[in-house]
Amino acid sequence: MLDFIVNKQACTGCGQCADDCPASIIAMDDGYPGIDPEKEASCYKCQHCLAICPTGAVSILGLDPEESDQLTGNMPDAGQMETLLRGRRSVRHYKEENLEPELLVRLLDVACHAPSGMNARQVRFTVVDDREKLAKLRDEVMTGLGRMAREGALPKGREFFADFVRMWEEDRTDVLFRGAPHLVIASAPNNIATPIEDCLIALSYFELFAQSLGIGTVWEGLVNWVLNELLPETRKRLGIPDNHVIGFAMAFGRPAVSYSRTTQHAPANIYFVS
Numbered sequence: 642m643l644d645f646i647v648n649k650q651a652c653t654g655c656g657q658c659a660d661d662c663p664a665s666i667i668a669m670d671d672g673y674p675g676i677d678p679e680k681e682a683s684c685y686k687c688q689h690c691l692a693i694c695p696t697g698a699v700s701i702l703g704l705d706p707e708e709s710d711q712l713t714g715n716m717p718d719a720g721q722m723e724t725l726l727r728g729r730r731s732v733r734h735y736k737e738e739n740l741e742p743e744l745l746v747r748l749l750d751v752a753c754h755a756p757s758g759m760n761a762r763q764v765r766f767t768v769v770d771d772r773e774k775l776a777k778l779r780d781e782v783m784t785g786l787g788r789m790a791r792e793g794a795l796p797k798g799r800e801f802f803a804d805f806v807r808m809w810e811e812d813r814t815d816v817l818f819r820g821a822p823h824l825v826i827a828s829a830p831n832n833i834a835t836p837i838e839d840c841l842i843a844l845s846y847f848e849l850f851a852q853s854l855g856i857g858t859v860w861e862g863l864v865n866w867v868l869n870e871l872l873p874e875t876r877k878r879l880g881i882p883d884n885h886v887i888g889f890a891m892a893f894g895r896p897a898v899s900y901s902r903t904t905q906h907a908p909a910n911i912y913f914v915s
């Protein structure tokens with residue numbers, strides 16, 4: 642079932658795959674690692690055995706270690722990572738152009754490498770890949786919210802959405818989607834261990850990778866409320882499965898602004914346990 646295969650010519654018997662296995666199901670036998678078939682069901686399918694092997698001797702789940710990217714000497718340096726993390730900004734002004742479809746898929750393929758509880762890997766990305774489609778969605782949402790506002794149907798604490806509709810109607814100021822060409826909604830089945838957390842982490846990966854490529858992003862708390870509370874029929878229309886919880890929404894596209902320097906925040910709030 643797991644297809645755990647060891648290339649005995651390449652294996653040095655170092656045992657790192659066995660030591661690192663989070664389920665402790667790999668055992669050294671006669672100098673080589675192996676998995677007792679009775680323990681296979683406990684595998685997390687995390688592929689740590691394939692990833693840690695210094696000689697590429699371990700294959701699992703039918704995967705060829707040669708197909709993995711080499712990490713040694715290829716990690717980004719800490720200074721660049723720090724600049725990315727400190728310099729990432731919420732972008733609220735976008736160019737009126739779509740991202741190339743290949744780039745969109747590349748961003749999402751990297752985002753799906755984010756960690757997930759029990760390695761569930763069930764995050765689904767619902768993507769608005771074309772600015773015309775987003776324009777249509779925006780119209781639908783603004784119309785729906787406008788109707789609720791006129792009928793006094795906006796729930797307590799959400800009355801401020803009426804202002805956003807008014808701004809849109811008056812001069813096309815789009816506080817909801819920020820004029821972005823694209824939207825991604827991360828959702829996950831409600832029966833996995835950590836659906837919301839998995840979605841948030843995946844979108845964090847998405848955002849950072851996007852910004853490293855010069856693509857702007859903004860977390861869409863307002864759209865999240867629209868989908869979850871105000872106009873739940875919209876999530877159906879977008880094809881989000883009924884058994885999914887929405888983790889969050891994020892708008893993105895080519896930015897029409899560029900930031901020259903980092904912001905300056907107060908130091909981290911740290912408490913060292915005595």
Ligand SMILES: Cc1cc2nc3c(=O)[nH]c(=O)nc-3n(C[C@H](O)[C@H](O)[C@H](O)COP(=O)(O)O)c2cc1C
Nearest residue numbers: 729730731732733816819859860861862863864904
């Ligand atoms: C969970 C979450 C929800 C957010 N919702 C919105 C939103 O609906 N609209 C918006 O313009 N910005 C939204 N933001 C962006 C924050 O306002 C922004 O991160 C904050 O002002 C700091 O700015 P920076 O991201 O440029 O550092 C959200 C951010 C987070 C983390």
